Amino acid sequence: MRKKIVAGNWKMNKTLQEGIELARTVNRQVEDNGIVVVLCTPFIHLTEVRNIITKDSLFLGAQNCASETSGAFTGEVSVDMIKSTGADYVIIGHSERRSYYNEDDALLNKKVKLALAAELTPIFCCGEVLAERQAGNHMRVVKTQIEKGLFDLSIDDFSKVVIAYEPVWAIGTGVNATSDQAQEMHKAIRELVAEKYGNLAADNTSILYGGSCKPSNAKELFANPDVDGGLIGGASLNAADFMGIVSAF
Ligand code: 13P
Numbered sequence: 001m002r003k004k005i006v007a008g009n010w011k012m013n014k015t016l017q018e019g020i021e022l023a024r025t026v027n028r029q030v031e032d033n034g035i036v037v038v039l040c041t042p043f044i045h046l047t048e049v050r051n052i053i054t055k056d057s058l059f060l061g062a063q064n065c066a067s068e069t070s071g072a073f074t075g076e077v078s079v080d081m082i083k084s085t086g087a088d089y090v091i092i093g094h095s096e097r098r099s100y101y102n103e104d105d106a107l108l109n110k111k112v113k114l115a116l117a118a119e120l121t122p123i124f125c126c127g128e129v130l131a132e133r134q135a136g137n138h139m140r141v142v143k144t145q146i147e148k149g150l151f152d153l154s155i156d157d158f159s160k161v162v163i164a165y166e167p168v169w170a171i172g173t174g175v176n177a178t179s180d181q182a183q184e185m186h187k188a189i190r191e192l193v194a195e196k197y198g199n200l201a202a203d204n205t206s207i208l209y210g211g212s213c214k215p216s217n218a219k220e221l222f223a224n225p226d227v228d229g230g231l232i233g234g235a236s237l238n239a240a241d242f243m244g245i246v247s248a249f
Helices: 016-029 043-052 079-084 095-100 105-117 130-134 138-150 179-197 199-204 215-222 239-246
Strands: 005-009 036-040 058-062 089-092 121-126 162-165 207-210 229-232
Touching: 005 089, 005 207, 005 239, 016 036, 016 043, 016 239, 036 089, 043 058, 079 105, 089 105, 105 121, 105 138, 121 138, 130 138, 138 162, 138 179, 162 179, 179 199, 179 207, 179 215, 215 229, 215 239, 229 239
Parallel strands: 005 036, 005 229, 036 058, 058 089, 089 121, 121 162, 162 207, 207 229
Antiparallel strands: none
16 A cells, blocks of 8 residues: 655755754654655755664655766765665656756666665655646646656655655645646546556555645645645744644645
C-alpha cells in the first residue's frame, strides 16, 4: 500500500541553530502512527538534524543533489554525500530549480537515477505555471515532465519514487489549488503511471500535493483519494503549522 507522506521543504531558510530548534520540536511532536514525516533541510543542516531524529516515522531529506557523482564540481553536493549524512530522501526537479537554475528534464532524469543508485528516495516534482493552466495545457505539461523525468526507469526503480505535484502558481502565493484541481491532476498522474507501469505500480505510488498547503486546507486536500500527502514550504518553517498539516490525516 502506498505511503502517506508529509514532507517539509525548508528551502533556503533557517540558520543551523534555528533549524536544530525546529527539528527538535518536530521530533518531539511526531507520532509513530504510520504517517511518514520528512524534513528536507539545507545541506549544512543534514547531519545535525539526523542526530536529533529519534522517531521511526521521521526522516531526513535534501532539497537537491549534484548531477555528477564526484570530482571537481565546486559547490556541489553528491548523492553519496547526502546518503552519508543518514538522509533517505532528496527533492528533485522543484520548480525553483527548474526555473532559477535552468534544470531541464534530461538533467533531472540523470539526478533521479543517481539518487536511486545511492538508495535515496527521489521526491520528483512536477507542475505547471499559471499561463500553462490558463491556456489549458497543464495536463500536457505535467505529463511531459513525468514522462521525460521518470519513464525510462525500470518498474523496480520507479516503484521507489515519490511524485509531488506542485502547481507553480500555488507555490508561496497563498493561493492553493482547490481540492478538485488537486484531485483531477493526481488522478491523471496515477492513470499515466498505470498506463506505463500497470495498476499495481500506480496504486503504490505516493503522489503529494504542494503549493500553499496549510493546516486550514490540508484536511480537504488530503481527503482526496489520489492525494497521498503534501510537500510543504512556508508552513513547514513553523512546528505548529507543520504538525497541524501532519495531523490533517
Ligand atoms: P509553499 O508551501 O510555501 O507554497 O511551497 C510549496 C513548495 O514549494 C514545497 O516544495
